[in-house]
Amino acid sequence: MAGRPSLLRPDVEQYLLKDQNERLIDEVVKHPIAMIGPLLMAILGCLLMLASPAAGVGWWVMVLVGAVLGFRGLWVLHVRSMDRFVITNMRVFRVKGVFDRNVATMPLTRILDISVNQPPLGLLFNYGHFTFESAAADQGLHEIRFVGDPNGRDLTIQRVIQRAGIRAVASPRVDLPDGT
Helix, strand or coil, X not given: CCCCCCCCCCCHHHHCCHHHCCCEEEEEEECHHHHHHHHHHHHHHHHHHHHHXXXXXXXXXXXXXXXXXXXXXXXXXXXXXXXXXXXECCEEEEEEXXXXXXXXXXXHHHEEEEEEECCHHHHHHCEEEEEEEECCCCCCCCEEEEEXXXXXHHHHHHHHHHHCCCCCCCCCCCCCCCCC
């Protein structure tokens, strides 16, 4: 039986089907570039609070705005650090949330297509965004943003699908007697 969920780190191991021999292949955290915005917001909040004595009579406004910015930045940073994309030998799933956990799962057999989008900064810093297509019209696992080494992770998923025997192996080319 799983223990209480942690508010500091998502325990993805508790979601594995151990009785079915499900194994963790890769646990993907957000790329560090996804943390820059919230980190800058938290730093700006701290700087506003430090500069509040120079504001004179309205010092409390700067402290209040700085505290809100700082806490908001730290909160977004924590929420993003709790967002995990997991690849196993049976499925892919995503765990996210701090006080409420959202787990979206897609078995490997349902994955029809994986699109990898790398914006210009993604090409420079080696991150991208995954889009999963499945036969289901409404799905809980559709887009995963800020995945580090997206091409390597795509190959990992393709290898796992291939090893599971879900897709047929391409046979070597055979020339027909008529030369085609």
